[in-house]
Amino acid sequence: MTKPLVPQSDSKKSVIKVLIVDDIPETRENLKKLLAFEADIEVVGTASTGREGLELAQELTPDIILMDINMPDMDGISATEAISKAVPQASVVMMSVQSESDYLRRAMLAGARDFLTKPISGEELYATVRSVYDRRPQIAVAPVVTDTGRPSGKLTVSAQHQAHVIVVYSPQGGAGKTTIATNVAASLMREGTRVLLMDCDLQFGDVGVFLNLQSPRNLVDLVHAVDDLDMDLVENVMVTHESGLRVLLGPARPEDAEEIQSAKVAQLVEKLRSAFDFIVIDLATKLDDLAIAMFDLAERIVLVINPTLPAVKNLRIILNLMDALQYPEIKEMLVINKVTAELERVKAAIPVAAIEGNLKRKAVAVVPMDERRVLAAINRGITVIAKDRNMSPAKELITLADTIRASVSPEEQAQPQGAEASKQQSRLGRLFGG
Numbered sequence: 001m002t003k004p005l006v007p008q009s010d011s012k013k014s015v016i017k018v019l020i021v022d023d024i025p026e027t028r029e030n031l032k033k034l035l036a037f038e039a040d041i042e043v044v045g046t047a048s049t050g051r052e053g054l055e056l057a058q059e060l061t062p063d064i065i066l067m068d069i070n071m072p073d074m075d076g077i078s079a080t081e082a083i084s085k086a087v088p089q090a091s092v093v094m095m096s097v098q099s100e101s102d103y104l105r106r107a108m109l110a111g112a113r114d115f116l117t118k119p120i121s122g123e124e125l126y127a128t129v130r131s132v133y134d135r136r137p138q139i140a141v142a143p144v145v146t147d148t149g150r151p152s153g154k155l156t157v158s159a160q161h162q163a164h165v166i167v168v169y170s171p172q173g174g175a176g177k178t179t180i181a182t183n184v185a186a187s188l189m190r191e192g193t194r195v196l197l198m199d200c201d202l203q204f205g206d207v208g209v210f211l212n213l214q215s216p217r218n219l220v221d222l223v224h225a226v227d228d229l230d231m232d233l234v235e236n237v238m239v240t241h242e243s244g245l246r247v248l249l250g251p252a253r254p255e256d257a258e259e260i261q262s263a264k265v266a267q268l269v270e271k272l273r274s275a276f277d278f279i280v281i282d283l284a285t286k287l288d289d290l291a292i293a294m295f296d297l298a299e300r301i302v303l304v305i306n307p308t309l310p311a312v313k314n315l316r317i318i319l320n321l322m323d324a325l326q327y328p329e330i331k332e333m334l335v336i337n338k339v340t341a342e343l344e345r346v347k348a349a350i351p352v353a354a355i356e357g358n359l360k361r362k363a364v365a366v367v368p369m370d371e372r373r374v375l376a377a378i379n380r381g382i383t384v385i386a387k388d389r390n391m392s393p394a395k396e397l398i399t400l401a402d403t404i405r406a407s408v409s410p411e412e413q414a415q416p417q418g419a420e421a422s423k424q425q426s427r428l429g430r431l432f433g434g
Contacts, residue, residue: 016040016064020047053074066093080107108217163273165269165298166279166404167300168304173285176338177304182383184401195279196238199249212380213241219260223264223265281294300332300404306337
């Protein structure tokens with residue numbers, strides 16, 4: 001275990017403090033020499049075991065810890081788990097000669113922010129250290145207000161309330177469902193309100209793209225750990241949007257969806273409800289067990305369609321299903337998106353009144369189409385409501401969020417309607433006669 005006797009950096013500069021933990025002396029020395037060439041990076045200490053690394057991390061509070069995965073005494077995985085709890089402001093970059101996905105997943109579950117495969121080139125090392133350091137604001141824990149009225153640096157669990165679960169769903173691709181979900185979630189944000197946006201489109205979720213958020217961790221990590229969920233892990237997996245909105249990103253690869261059980265996702269939502277005021281869930285268009293499980297949990301289901309005949313037909317099927325599930329009508333909120341008055345005038349689109357008459361539902365929001373504004377926001381990775389809040393469609397999206405908030409009064413206790421997993425597995429088939 002070594003520590004420099006004299007600070008090596010100019011205190012006036014913003015310097016990235018790095019701790020190196022590796023049981024091989026040559027590796028520690030090589031990494032230290034590589035980093036010595038960079039003026040904005042300072043090695044503040046080195047350790048030869050995970051236990052020494054934990055002790056130095058607590059003493060030196062580095063910004064970045066380069067952690068070998070295989071070490072005596074305490075391995076890198078165990079050390080990272082301990083450091084994530086003891087020194088949450090430190091970001092761990094795991095190192096290993098093996099790059100198998102199992103190692104990567106274990107490292108990320110332990111709280112690591114990135115993974116490097118040995119041997120490590122200088123350019124790769126510099127880029128990773130700076131990238132992990134720069135990403136810290138995205139994954140920093142958003143302050144929340146505790147029962148004492150003081151801000152807290154981490155998520156708090158309270159048995160006094162349960163989050164209002166809002167599911168955003170459309171049976172039609174391209175309806176603008178993710179635009180609705182991201183903007184409603186951002187609009188629900190206000191001082192003292194804790195909002196979580198979950199991307200539950202398990203194969204092709206786009207919430208991260210819409211909000212310009214990235215993370216090596218996602219929904220898969222929490223689903224795997226849901227039986228013994230640790231709030232420190234939750235904080236490490238979630239990312240924070242510039243608005244303060246907490247976001248749980250969807251799986252990075254379509255094949256990861258095969259690992260996720262709908263009952264586990266429902267269990268995760270239930271466990272997270274005590275830490276938030278609102279949980280907004282962006283679902284895929286697929287009607288499956290996950291959709292049914294989320295419908296059951298939801299206090300409000302925002303049903304998004306466009307003014308087209310196929311969209312109306314598909315939503316009628318969904319409404320029939322919800323009738324069969326005996327959901328109260330107040331639970332369903334119809335939103336007609338991408339409405340163009342000009343197309344209605346020339347009878348190229350179905351009028352809003354005709355849609356409402358066919359579905360026997362009054363729309364809670366009619367969002368006009370403005371492709372220029374919406375596409376510009378999506379391609380820049382910002383919300384539509386971030387600019388021109390008094391112009392369409394931003395003002396309609398904000399009003400929709402206000403309508404949702406008003407419909408679930410803070411005094412009203414959300415009524416969990418989830419069913420047991422064994423019942424969920426067969427309900428969809430029974431409802432459709434399968």
